Amino acid sequence: VLKGDVRIGQSPSLAVNPANGEVYAVYESNPTGPDQADVYFIRSSDGGVTWSEPVKISDDRTPNDQFFPFIAVSPDGTIGVSFNDRRKDPANLKYDKYLAISRDGGHTFEPNIRMSSASSPIPPVETYGSCYMGDYDQIVADKNYFYAAWGDNRNQALTWRTGASMPRPRQEAAVVGVGDAVLAIGGYYTDLPTVADTGTNEAYLPASNHWVTLAPDPVRRADAAAAAYGPYAYVAGGRSLPAGDILASFDRYDALTNSWTQLPPMPTPRAGFGMARVGSTIYAIGGRDCSLYVACGQALDVNESYNINTGRWETRAPLPTARMDFATVAVNNKIYVLGGYNKDEGGPLSSVEVYDPVTDTWRQGLSIPITRFSEGAAACGDKIVLFGGYSPSYAPSSRVRIYDTISNKWQYGPFLKVPRAEIQGASAGGHIFAIGGSYAANPRYAGYNELFPCKTMGAFRPDPDAFFAKIPVSPTAMPISSSENSLLSPKPESITWELASLTKNSVTFVVQGQGISSMDVQLFDLSGRRVAQESTRGNRLTLRWGTTQANGVYLYLVTVRGMDGSAIRGKVEKFVLLR
Structure with a gap:
């Protein structure tokens, strides 16, 4: 060496x-x-x-x-x-x-x-x-x-930085930022032969890049959700194995006194749900009624809020699409619910739904360009960084997408170094953290810890x-x-693309040229409404629509990306669909 x-x-x-x-x-x-x-x-x-x-x-x-x-x-x-x-x-x-x-x-x-x-x-x-x-x-x-x-x-390129890994790897921990620290609460140890949920509570301190052990959660749980307010971390729900109970318990951790307080339980017991705080109210959204594993049981549309000042729970407008194992982020007093899973809706979801606590109403957001569930997400100012999760084939992913809530656009982000699912996101001290999660193909990376600087939207390093x-x-x-x-930048003069095949149920595009890493195709009707979008690694992509797409003229736009992240966008072209 x-x-x-x-x-x-x-x-x-x-x-x-x-x-x-x-x-x-x-x-x-x-x-x-x-x-x-x-x-x-x-x-x-x-x-x-x-x-x-x-x-x-x-x-x-x-x-x-x-x-x-x-x-x-x-x-x-x-x-x-x-x-x-x-x-x-x-x-x-x-x-x-x-x-x-x-x-x-x-x-x-x-x-x-x-x-x-x-x-x-x-x-x-x-x-x-x-x-x-x-x-x-x-x-x-x-x-x-x-x-x-x-x-x-x-x-130079942007990437994630690596922090100290968990002292003992855990999966399905509730992760939340409190001040400049990140707490990882509960979950189960990945080095045991059987799943037994724990109340372990540890804090990662980015300034010194080390972990400290805190007072344990009185409730042994995994797949719970957490939110922060001041020096407090609020932890709710989850499941408790090996007993298999679905939990409604709700507890508050005080970082100043290193102690726990039991609070009124959630009205609806559940696991795999999302939690976010807006003002002095915490919202517990969606989830599942099954305790065994990701994507089991029935997806829920429940939306319940807890008023920190009064100590009371209320029922709010339900999710338009019931879902479990999704990402939840609050940005500018709105709550974004991204991706997730619902077997009655075809399994993995790409849809985004946005909740306004003031009006108690939901609206549809711009769908994620990829389907993901059990992924992590957190906010960098007005932007949401979505990372990891399971693909439709249950493969842990390292892909990252960034959503700008102001311009209403998705863009590519630097990949995680280690692909992971069953992971939550947290923000603290100007960084986003991806801690723990599942990477069964290589257990050595269990408990892995990656940091994403919000100021530069990634860390610079040799590329x-x-x-x-x-x-x-x-x-x-x-x-x-x-x-x-x-060899990794696409050369405009060398790139060509074609509509390779068109059937009544699908259309296939192929790109050729030097330096191609991935491609993206957007499909529009003549009113300018986007009706489909898909991305893929490589130079061949097929959009499938079953029998739902109407006959008519459609416009398409192909974008080609190189390994260095640079992009070449083609001109808008059209095809006619006749069945």
């Missing part, structure tokens, strides 16, 4: 000279002296039975590292070796991509060529034991050029891109320094 926690494997890269059949190998090794890693070349003229003495490839005179070499041979026997090189950074951290060329079978190498135009920093290691940077770089050759591709971090360069094989050819390109 090199400085910066960069893992190197010391695995050789092999090539055969098509002109004479010699076998070549390049590798990194720790030489004598201050260098930790340098790159070497060896040759075999007898099919690998014997090998030549190593030849150092780099012409660097510093003690800095060279690592991850890859070799290619042109048809005339010219050898090209690409490798990572830290010679330009006195701190021996940033790296460039270099090329060494030999025209005499590797006996000597010409002065090295710097292919990258900017040095690349090492990204911070957060989810793996060491940094993987360069393992899959490649170089190939034809009679005219060496073609090299490599991973590069010169650009891995794929870069490409070609260098002439012939020494008389003009070098093409301008041929270095990012």
